[in-house]
Amino acid sequence: MAAPLDHASSRLNTRVNIDLVAIALGLALAALIRFNILPSIPF
Amino acid sequence: MSSPAILSPTETQRTPPSLVALVPGVALLFGIGITGKLLHAGLVLLHTRYPRVFIPRIEYVLLAILLGLAIGNTIGVSERFRPGVATYELWLKLGIVLVGARFLLQDVLHIGGLSLLLVAVELLLSLSVMTLLGRIFHLPPKLTSLLAIGSSICGVTAIMAAQGAIEPDEEDTSTAIAAILTLGAIALVTFPAIGHALHMSQQGYGVWAGLAVDNTAESLVTGALYGQDAGRWAILAKTARSSFIGFVVLGYAVYWSSRGLAPDVKHKGIFLWQKFPKFILGFMAISILATAGFFTAGQITSLSNLANWAFLPAFAGVGLRTNLRDLTGQGWRPLIVGILGEVFIALVTLALVYWSYSHGVAR
Numbered sequence: 488m489a490a491p492l493d494h495a496s497s498r499l500n501t502r503v504n505i506d507l508v509a510i511a512l513g514l515a516l517a518a519l520i521r522f523n524i525l526p527s528i529p530f
Numbered sequence: 531m532s533s534p535a536i537l538s539p540t541e542t543q544r545t546p547p548s549l550v551a552l553v554p555g556v557a558l559l560f561g562i563g564i565t566g567k568l569l570h571a572g573l574v575l576l577h578t579r580y581p582r583v584f585i586p587r588i589e590y591v592l593l594a595i596l597l598g599l600a601i602g603n604t605i606g607v608s609e610r611f612r613p614g615v616a617t618y619e620l621w622l623k624l625g626i627v628l629v630g631a632r633f634l635l636q637d638v639l640h641i642g643g644l645s646l647l648l649v650a651v652e653l654l655l656s657l658s659v660m661t662l663l664g665r666i667f668h669l670p671p672k673l674t675s676l677l678a679i680g681s682s683i684c685g686v687t688a689i690m691a692a693q694g695a696i697e698p699d700e701e702d703t704s705t706a707i708a709a710i711l712t713l714g715a716i717a718l719v720t721f722p723a724i725g726h727a728l729h730m731s732q733q734g735y736g737v738w739a740g741l742a743v744d745n746t747a748e749s750l751v752t753g754a755l756y757g758q759d760a761g762r763w764a765i766l767a768k769t770a771r772s773s774f775i776g777f778v779v780l781g782y783a784v785y786w787s788s789r790g791l792a793p794d795v796k797h798k799g800i801f802l803w804q805k806f807p808k809f810i811l812g813f814m815a816i817s818i819l820a821t822a823g824f825f826t827a828g829q830i831t832s833l834s835n836l837a838n839w840a841f842l843p844a845f846a847g848v849g850l851r852t853n854l855r856d857l858t859g860q861g862w863r864p865l866i867v868g869i870l871g872e873v874f875i876a877l878v879t880l881a882l883v884y885w886s887y888s889h890g891v892a893r
Binding site: 504505506507508510514516521525527528529530 | 812816828832836
């Protein structure tokens with residue numbers, strides 16, 4: 488059967504916890520913005 | 531059938547790809563997302579310049595998905611791009627963590643708590659109905675379990691979490707994931723149309739999308755296609771729903787283990803923690819900081835904009851991984867079971883949301 492699946496299978500791997508990376512990145516970015524190290528970000 | 535884009539579900543990489551190997555795929559994700567945004571800006575500009583000419587105003591969310599779909603289903607994603615494309619899940623979760631800044635803690639507790647209540651009802655009904663449908667259509671029992679887990683909780687993540695716990699056949703896992711992804715793609719088209727037909731509010735629609743659409747990415751996109759606010763509420767409801775993942779998978783693991791068809795679960799507390807989607811903690815942390823006044827209004831806007839930037843590649847990833855040829859590739863019976871089950875879940879959650887809003891439970 489075809490398995491056209493990119494999803495969780497292709498998450499980075501079983502050893503790198505994506506959730507923890509996302510939390511660390513999110514908190515780091517929040518800190519950079521809070522202390523004005525990053526300028527205001529448009530979208 | 532061969533797929534140009536995709537890996538088999540058990541084809542997980544055992545070693546972390548180097549950062550350099552991620553660059554082409556990440557660039558592709560952002561390239562698609564930014565192109566979608568530029569196209570949207572171009573359409574808006576054309577609309578302003580030529581107001582008498584009919585120019586469709588297509589949102590960048592949809593454009594990014596369509597571009598991803600077009601690439602994934604025509605030229606495909608070559609080996610070189612795959613490690614980077616797989617990071618779409620990281621961008622999605624980063625966006626969810628950052629968007630926590632837009633929620634005051636009292637909203638999280640109120641709507642999140644309401645969602646938890648609705649999820650509990652939805653879970654009981656959907657697990658029962660999917661199991662019943664699986665029996666009626668004579669699906670293999672473990673495939674039925676996977677479909678029930680995927681459709682009641684959070685799609686592919688839940689199925690992958692269950693894979694190690696109940697040890698299904700590889701074929702069953704592939705079929706369940708394909709069915710869930712197919713149904714997610716169908717929701718992208720049908721949900722916004724239903725929401726508009728029923729004149730649903732942004733919040734009501736968002737909560738419905740979060741409760742009814744299985745995969746986190748599709749849930750967010752289904753919400754965002756209705757409006758930015760709806761996207762945010764969809765995230766909150768979906769996050770509440772995802773927090774149940776450990777309990778449901780544990781229930782099925784214990785059931786199959788009691789039949790001697792899966793390994794024993796020795797430490798249930800550790801099992802629950804392992805399956806818990808930890809990015810929810812990041813979302814809560816940012817929400818608490820925002821509620822405590824840690825950020826100024828301008829900084830909250832910046833964080834929200836950063837979240838939107840993070841969601842761009844996630845939208846592109848949803849398009850890239852959706853394989854149109856797989857709509858029927860997994861066989862009709864699992865798809866029919868999935869469709870019937872999903873229609874049931876969509877109707878039940880819609881009724882629950884309507885009831886909550888008409889009785890003043892939600893605001």
